Amino acid sequence: MHNTHALSRFSKTSTKADTPFAGQPVQSLDRGLVLLDAFREQPSLSLVQLASVLPIHRTSTFRLVRTLQQRGYLVQDGEGHYRLGPSLIELGVLALDRQQVMPAVRDLVRRIVAATSETVQILVRDGAHVQVVDGTESPHRVKVGAAIGERRPLHATAAGKCFLAYSSASDRNRWLGALERLTPHTIVSRDTLHAELQRVQSQGYAVNDQESEPGARFVAIPVFNGLHQLVAAVAVGAPSDRLSVDAMHQLGQRLAAKAF
Numbered sequence: 001m002h003n004t005h006a007l008s009r010f011s012k013t014s015t016k017a018d019t020p021f022a023g024q025p026v027q028s029l030d031r032g033l034v035l036l037d038a039f040r041e042q043p044s045l046s047l048v049q050l051a052s053v054l055p056i057h058r059t060s061t062f063r064l065v066r067t068l069q070q071r072g073y074l075v076q077d078g079e080g081h082y083r084l085g086p087s088l089i090e091l092g093v094l095a096l097d098r099q100q101v102m103p104a105v106r107d108l109v110r111r112i113v114a115a116t117s118e119t120v121q122i123l124v125r126d127g128a129h130v131q132v133v134d135g136t137e138s139p140h141r142v143k144v145g146a147a148i149g150e151r152r153p154l155h156a157t158a159a160g161k162c163f164l165a166y167s168s169a170s171d172r173n174r175w176l177g178a179l180e181r182l183t184p185h186t187i188v189s190r191d192t193l194h195a196e197l198q199r200v201q202s203q204g205y206a207v208n209d210q211e212s213e214p215g216a217r218f219v220a221i222p223v224f225n226g227l228h229q230l231v232a233a234v235a236v237g238a239p240s241d242r243l244s245v246d247a248m249h250q251l252g253q254r255l256a257a258k259a260f
Contacts, residue, residue: 031056032064036073036084041174043127043151044081084126086149092124093133102134105223105234109136111260116251118238119145123159123220126151128175130159130233144216144237152212155179155193156186158220159233161206165197166222166230185210204256206233207248210240217243219252 031054038045038053051061065082068074072087093102102122109120113136121135129151137143146152154160154175164172179188187193200206208218220235236251243251254260 028064032068035061035064035068036088039084039127041127043129044077044079044083046081050082089124089131089133089149105232106134108234108258108260109134112234112236112255113138115260116236116238118236118243119143121145121159121235121237122223123157123233123235124231125154125160125163128154128177130154130157130163133232138238140242142239144213144218144239145235153180153182156182156208156212157235158206158208158218159235161197161200161208162220162222162233163230164193165200165206182212183210183214185214187211203252205252207252208235209245209248215240217245217248219248219255221252221255 034053035050038050042049047058047062047065050065051058054061054064065074069076069082069085072085074082075085076082105122109122112118112120117139119135119138121132123130123132125131131151132146132148135145135148137145152160154164164175167175176190179190179193180186181188187196196206204221206220208216208220210216212218216237217240218235218237220233222230223232223234225231234255236255
């Protein structure tokens, strides 16, 4: 169940005192940004929940939501809830490009694919999930990995563990609710996950041993910008019959050392 009360801190729109510019901000734009900010707390929201964050009539909120949806900044799922859309993903990738991160990461992806012939993906955090924003598929007929735009829970993915390992305890608590079991191998104990995240920090890489998808193993490393801020993760995935547990950790060591 979504917590409408948790969204209340987004309901205050900007005032003259909040901005260095003279005069009031553009009200409709400001309200649209407030709606997008609400998704920092929860991955999907109903129209009723979105209406609760703005002090305007629900019809006006619906018009704002429809505009954001038409421009690709929001999408509607099968249950009628709204999620952040592909236009924001594209802007996020562009932001990484502007930080001169993505060219180097894409070069690393090409080298890893050439060396391993496995699927390599670039992922960013989206609330309590990671989302694929770029990557190259394995040339093998049998391959693993989510499609671009797909999202997976932080706790059940190698890329997600990178974001959790290099975040503060308060952020982890805010992002993680009950740890959903996706497969028999998914970590659902907070203590076990905490120990796993400590290993990620000491090793420099994270693993997913059939925790999000039966028969699939993944290894991921964090990607930092010039300010040492974690902005993305690079993950390599392969079927478990092609990537043993030992080989998974050997690959992780090579990834952490950028030995490609």
